[in-house]
Amino acid sequence: MLKINNLEVVYNDVALVVRGISLEVPDAGIVALLGSNGAGKTTILKAVSKVLYSEEGEIEDGTISFNEHLLNELSPEQVVRKGVCQVPEGRQVFDELTVDENLRIGAYTRRDSTNIRKDLKSIYGYFPILRGRKDTLSVYLSGGEQQMLAIGRGLMSRPKLLMLD
Numbered sequence: 001m002l003k004i005n006n007l008e009v010v011y012n013d014v015a016l017v018v019r020g021i022s023l024e025v026p027d028a029g030i031v032a033l034l035g036s037n038g039a040g041k042t043t044i045l046k047a048v049s050k051v052l053y054s055e056e057g058e059i060e061d062g063t064i065s066f067n068e069h070l071l072n073e074l075s076p077e078q079v080v081r082k083g084v085c086q087v088p089e090g091r092q093v094f095d096e097l098t099v100d101e102n103l104r105i106g107a108y109t110r111r112d113s114t115n116i117r118k119d120l121k122s123i124y125g126y127f128p129i130l131r132g133r134k135d136t137l138s139v140y141l142s143g144g145e146q147q148m149l150a151i152g153r154g155l156m157s158r159p160k161l162l163m164l165d
């Protein structure tokens, strides 16, 4: 499904933090990426999602393809539309939005409102504690609740591939 071939990533034109990484995620498979702190795991995920570009990061070499489509030149939004979603490390929910608004924002690229409502219901089913706090500003959630919200928000895009950092 996802193929990364010989990836090289540089931050700020100078800091080479990922070099010669290749990996493959098969259909219906789960792949775990292991490495010490600072090894480049998050950077690899950001290269796939293209969040990298908002942090002065560049893909200097290599290819990233998803179901045979090359992702290298796409924007973050286009990557989500292809069906790839990143759940960031450190939660990173939208503090000033409610739980419900955070989840709905996960469906930003979708227009199928009936299915969006269904998915919202499913996510409140997976994480019932969120349902009880649906109108609470997410900044007031506990750490674990924010983590649930970040995962739920990712699922709201109906991804084919969910990258959990």
Ligand SMILES: Nc1ncnc2c1ncn2[C@@H]1O[C@H](COP(=O)(O)OP(=O)(O)OP(=O)(O)O)[C@@H](O)[C@H]1O
Pocket: 011, 012, 015, 017, 035, 036, 037, 038, 039, 040, 041, 042, 043, 044, 055, 056, 089
């Ligand atoms: N925006 C950035 N600008 C410059 N350097 C960065 C940036 N983000 C990360 N780095 C550097 O890139 C390297 C890899 O960082 P990354 O966050 O990918 O590591 P990681 O494997 O996810 O670590 P951890 O297990 O601690 O989450 C580190 O040396 C880090 O300091």
Ligand SMILES: [Mg+2]
Pocket: 041, 042, 043, 089, 165
């Ligand atoms: Mg990391």
